Amino acid sequence: MRPFRHLCLLSLLACLGACGPNQDPEVLTLGGPFEFTSQDPARDGFVYTRLQVAESLLEVDDAGRLLPGLAQGWAVDDDGLTWHLRLREKVRFHDGLPLDADAVVRALEIARRKPGVLRSAPIVEIRAEDRLGVAIRLARPYNPLGALLAHYSTVILSPASYRDGSEVGWMQGTGPYRLEAFDPPHRIRVTRFDGYWGTPARIPQALYLTGHRAESRALQVMAGQTDIVYTLDPASLDLLRRQKDIRVHSDAIPRTIQIKLNAGHPFLAERDARLAMSLALDRQGIASHLVRVPGMEANQLIPPALADWHLDDLPPIRRDPERARRLLADLGWRPGPDGILQRAGQRFRLTLVTYADRPELAVVATAIQAQLREVGVAVAVGIVNSSGIPSAHHDGSLQLALVARNYGNVADPLSLLAADYGDGGNGDWGAMGWRNEELPALLRGLEAERDPARYRADARRIARILAEELPVIPVLFYTQQTAVAARVRDFGFDPYERNYRISRMSFASP
Template identity: 70%
Template sequence: MKLQVFLGAFALAVGLIACTPNQNPDVLTLGGPFEFTSQDPARDGYVYTRLQIAESLLEVNDNGELLPGLAQTWDMSPNGLTWRFSLRENVRFHDGTPLTAEAVVNALNMALRKPGVIQSAAIESVNVEDALTVAVHLRAPYRRLGAVMAHYSTAILSPASYREDANVAWMQGTGPYKLVGFDPPHRIQATRFEEYWGKQATIPNVVYLTGHRAESRALQVMAGQTDIIYTLDPASLNLLRRQDNVRVYSDTIPRTIQIKVNASHPFMAERNTRLAMSLSLDRQGLSEKIIRVPGGEANQLVPPSLAEWHINDLPPIKQDIVRARGLLAEEGWLPGADGILERDGKRFQVSLITYADRPELYVVATAIQAQLRAIGIDVDVSIVNSSGIASGHHDGSLELALVARNYGNIADPLGLLIADYGNHGNGDWGGMGWHNDELPAVLEQLKSERDPVLYREKAQRAAHILAEEIPVIPVLFYTQQTAVSSRVQGFSFDPYERNYRLSEMSFAQP
């Protein structure tokens, strides 16, 4: 079997290298692991904002600060219940119709009909004040509404984009590229929008390709078949770094690899058990030897770049097998004949699922499997579609899941943390079966807190609760690895993963 795998990979490499490299000066080809099934911002909007097809009212810089987007200015009323967004003039959708307040109200109302971060704001109504002014009225103050309006799920599309059921028939955005080809789940084509309101893109055409096999994507960029590959597997990094025609970029982003735990499971309901599982992990070894990015150890859920929510003086979590075994013994777990723990006649055997969209997850999962076995926990690891995490959460079958949670897909993680823990810690990607009375109350207070000092104090309190109670086990802070062809100039990576910045790129002159 190993020989067959090797020969298959070798044949693929030879085939790719034998192909004519992609040197078309009119087409930028990029690839990643993420499939898409729709054009709806609420479901797959991140693909279209990254490709600069769709835009939102506000933008975010590398420091997480809000910037003008389709709205030039915005303000909040003294009581915090009304926000006004003043739109840019002379902006057109890709179907040629103008950006108006009426079109924006329609798009936001469509977003309100679907799940998403916009639901974290208590929006009473969205109204037209004049041709280029939109008013958002809230039932209660929500300090982070601006961050919500910078999220991909609130991207503004022309009214003609939507069907009566609020789903998108064909995306007509406002970005520097417009959608011209849609072949789910693997291919999107976009072309330069000549009537774009801002700086014109230099490269005329873009093709986005989805491919799950990380090693195949790496071979494609080495062979010149693809210009940019996002989300590389650790095993490919050294080989790619030795290529003369490829540059590898490593960017720290506000995403955390973490173990989602079913705290209602009788084996993992006690905090001591979850703490023991955390103490079994050799985070330094995982960071240096598996991910190959030293210093990525996570001692809490929210990474340092989101400063209000990160505890600076929290000590690192050192591997401590002796203490881990002691904590499990306190909970009544004793080693069986084969070393696996037993209690009340039941073996400590659980399943851990992860997904292939981020290739390092399976490698980390197998290392975690070995480290948990060292304290007597038998873990079965398997790969599912990423949607299997949420479905396992809802039907109660999920026991453990290794996920890469993006805390920065919105400029402030409050809305995301409300989704994960606001309902007593029972969100699809957050806690499961874990209950805490204080945390939801703190998150609710933060929604209307306007004093920045008090906001930080309450955010820090929320972070401490999560660190102390361990409803989810932090493992590693994430580093995005990207391979870029040497013919591409002007590449940079958005740490909030909102925008691939394609319009800023160009091709080197031959």
């Protein structure tokens, strides 16, 4: 950290400390970077599953295996066309209404009409079989359905939650906490729900705060203003680790920092041009010195946690600027007077955009800019709202974007990969202007494949195609950095980022 910045941080820390620490024994205060604007699961459901207000039919363990949630069990017919789910007995929504099949059918029908994961599923009908039985009939076998039923956009809400048919007026979920105060985009308060069907929460209340800069969030936990801060910036890690009353947790999650690129752009259409850019990157240096988590350099898109989709035999991608220059020279690029490559009167100049929600992205983008400059590629870096990246994808203006792609958004990444790389090869966060004839057929086949060995073999074939063709360039596997105040006991982290697990936490005795 530069001395001037270090002094500024310490000065701000002193100001925050003067406000007094948060020692309320009834309230757990959490800080994160992501703002929210609604109570609609389709838009902001991630907030409410993390705060344990809303729950889904199925859950996911740390290894990505499906577990019972509000559904205590499920079965699939031999033809793969109908899923049968059995709901738990004696579950009540926060408004006192009982969970039953009719409520589940209504919530899922609303979810499939809105933007979200259920739109991709070939659902023909969702119906109640009896008071606690739900059947989902499909047009064709679709293995990812179980993972979709564990997604935040498919949480089950009380019928009283909705107004005007499908808009959420006030969220009435089934979780160990109920929504008490909603102040978008920065503040949510939840209170323990004493009628919870499972193990009751230990801490009476939790307060979620968002919208602050990463440096400010780090200083708030150091000053005792916040108990837990998620998604720290690399510059704050050393300072936080020196605090005796704070613990920093580093957890690998199935998310990859990667360069989304427009393979339809004339500079990026050749596979060797994309390979040259990949070889120009010093992943080891970025991981060790900038992000400060050695060993997280990525040699493929899918992280090791998603074992069916990860290639264990793939070697690391070592930086090789000389080979990168040769590949570009073979494509007709020649250095200009200032060292920037030129071809047919055009300079090899591109714009790389990223977003501030993940604070390490701007730091990594700057390093990528410098490393590509060394092989003759000029890159301008811009910061946009995260929504600006899919928007630029759709209007065709995107050239390069550095993103942190969550491959654990659902427990099985098949539906996500189909959206990113399936028919047309154009996904909002995946490929752009790239086609491969084999890959879409493999993705479609996996939707119905019930043999685990064949599923794994085809999944890894897909991973190899992506590693060889580079429609997207992997940079780093993601490590979530979380600062936790010493008074918090039993902190746990969900690698799929579905649940903050606050109901399991407690406070140390004064």
